[in-house]
Amino acid sequence: MAGTAGTPGTPRVLRAMNDRAALDLLLEHGPLSRTRIGKLTGLSKPTASQLLARLEAAGLVLATGTTEGRPGPNAQLYEVNPTAAYAAGLDVTPERILAALAASASLALLATACTGQSESAATDDPDAKTTITFWHGWSAPTEVKAIQENVDAFEKAHPNITVKVVGNINDDKLNQALRAGGSNGPDVVSSFTTSNIGKFCSSGAFLDLQPFIEKSKLDLDKLIPKPMLDYTQFEGTRCALPLLGDAYGLYYNKDAFEKAGIKSPPKTWSEFAKDAKKLTVSKGDSYQQLGFMPTYHGYETVVDHYMSQWDHAYFDQDGKSNIAKDPAFAEMFTYQKKLIDDLGGFSKLEKYRNTFGDEWGAKHPFQTGQVAMQLDGEWRLGMAQQAGVDFEIGTAPMPVADDEVDEYGKGFLSGTIIGIAPQSEKQNAAWELVKYLTTDTEAVVSFANAIHNVPSTFAALKSPDLKVDEGFQTFLDIAQNPHSNTPPASVNGSTYQTTLQDFGYQYESGKVKDLEAGLEKTAKQIDTDIEQAK
Template sequence: MPRNRRISAAAIAAAAISLLATSCVGATEDGASDDPNAKTTLTFWHGWSAPSEVEAIAANVKAFEKAHPNIKVKVVKGLTDDKINQALRAGGSNAPDVVSSFTTDNVGRFCSSNAFADLKPFLDKAKIDPAKTFLPQMAKYTEHNGKRCAVPLLGDAYGLYYNKDAFKEAGITEPPKTLSEFDKVVKKLTKTKGDGFERLGFMPSYLGYETTVEHYGSQFGVQYLDGAGKSNTAKDPAVKNMLKWQKNLVDDLGGAAKLNKFRTSLGDEWGPKHPFHTGQVAMQLDGEWRGKMAADAGLDFEVGAAPFPVPDDQVEDYGKGYLSGTILGIANTSAKKNAAWELVKYLSTDTEAVVSFANAIHNVPSTQEAIKSPKLNSDPVYRTFVDIAQHPKSSHAPSSVNGGAFLLTLQDYALKYEKGAEKDIDALLKKNDQQVDKDNEQAG
């Protein structure tokens, strides 16, 4: 499953300010003095809750305990970031030693607030070079301003799923590579019914599943922040191009209101009635997990996967996509950092552990060795996303002290533009920059 959930920009900004204002108070120094060979018990908090996911991480923890008989691990499952943040602020005997978070965008907060310990001393001692051990972009999104307080634990890559039967019926022989080709395919696959749709070629609305500014932005090469950390959307032509492309496609399909009416009739994103599963949407922007969910749903059509198209003037970069993933760190309040590091190192760098976990929960491996392993799932749909993860131009949004609030703020403005509530795109992006800079300043 994907590792990010959408909440309002105001809520995420408030959470960021709260975390940064309080987590530093309870933080200890990064230095570790415990004996990793002594008998001890670690507390490991994670967010996985589906039975297969919980079973998979439990198997890796059991293998770790076998390799480290002096360390026992108390695993607490299904933790949200809100609960994790509260525990990191409070510390105490019930707080976690090792934490995994699905919210990749929180790295900037965890690092700048010292909620997570600096991992550089541990990595250096173990002679682990993150740039050589992990996939480049995953190594990049687990540090902030040169400080590495997290490591990746599997990743997500985003691409285009398509209904091969619908393609064949429409005479489309291959997935589109450029956005102009994509727009034509979307319209060709769309079937209207009354004042709505029988089938939509693609749901481009920002209210749709996974159709967010950051997922589109990776294809355009958007530079959200400048070198000084200031919001850059009014100055980056890629942002305007992205908003105009999306708005034009929305309008060509009948407008925001018509699309939203159809959207509200669609099934749940995580259930068997997902609109791609039911054939109500012929193409879907999604991550590698969707392939397994589609297979489990027993669809009556063949599923194809490809990289999401790129702007026509960037066709040489076709194959790239948006990346994110689970992050793993050590709570700075932990008195067992050396032992905790042994668990972090095993889960994130042991090739057997990474491959088995990736296969079990259908995520992309985060290490160079694991992604080359002959034991890795060979399903061609899944492998499309493995290739996207390795593309040199695949990317994640930059880290920020305010987490992903700047992305949600831009999405709020983009939705206003999509609906026609804001018509002056230059003025809109200037307002976005002002709001993002104000929020970041408040967050520290």
């Protein structure tokens, strides 16, 4: 076990003191938003976000509802988790402050505790009769059925291993179980949150898989597309493998294109802006049809999805934030803001956006014809077809920067990750399941067909058994494009992306006027947050 809890004045103890103060405020006032906690503690929004992420990962606080009338992450409310608070020794009395400090100090020990466990070698006999537990996050009946069918096939191929499957597990439940340890926890773990891979690998919350990979003589570079390999490792530690993926592209209304005289989907952002304006039909002080909803609250039109279509680097060679120095970021923010202005302005667009249906429901604005183009993942095709749209749907890669036409075809990638719990006493048996689910072509193809996600191996992507139509092929091609990308992992997970996204909200709405100064300030905050997380 490396490291200590820290001494007075060190960042670790300062973080513990902040944790203590936040817990005390939540106990005293009840549910609070990130912004409110920041104001009451004197912390910046990004630092308050990191604090809440730390407490949430430790199971000490829970997200509970939102502030009425407020959009985005600032609306989320948090409260103390009564069960976890009791387990941590918190006491809802005037003496609770001391217990809160003890609880927050325990967070600092979590990473070192996990790291120590992850270094232990697997000693179980993979051929012995045993039962392992597999936790996953899927909850829809079709998804649960599909993963169970793959597990059944695994058990048939490995008659000595029985798999107990537990579904609907989110990262909060997963983190609590990994922290608690013990024989009742999972052996095989999975997460939908690729941006947390830095936390999972650096803390040892997920076991280092490299010894198992080498023992099985797997050449991952020949098995799995590079972007998917990238988002399942951190700083040389491979603690996960991809279990299907998501690719993002452009959906467009072919009927609307024909009516507007547009013959093909745009390949550059300049072409895209022209088409978005052509496709926009006004109605009074609003829209009958909007070419594209460019704001960051437009479901999947978030900063990192936009940035995937510009060549960019979030960090420099020294690991410092590069967003103020790499011109691609200023280009993207400038382009998006101009597109907002050209399509009617932020206020008008926001008013129209408030008429949209739920992203995951039948009344999604692309499906209702309220917008003619939409940035989205491969799943939208099936959802739109199930909603019974009355127009022909086209799919294409998202456009690229005007001087990067040779990279047209790339896109943003993410997906599900799977690994082994470091506390598992059946790591060899657990590896057999991980290896099967992620590298067996039949298993990957059958799962992809069932839940309409992108296969995560080259063999599965090219399998004749994969169900592919013209619309879905677009996303298979994006997944295999060598220029497709995902944000790099960080020791504090997605905090740096949240910080940049928060800046985006401020800039697009006009609250921040100076782009250069804003990016410089945001870069400094990102560097500070990462340094504090180390």
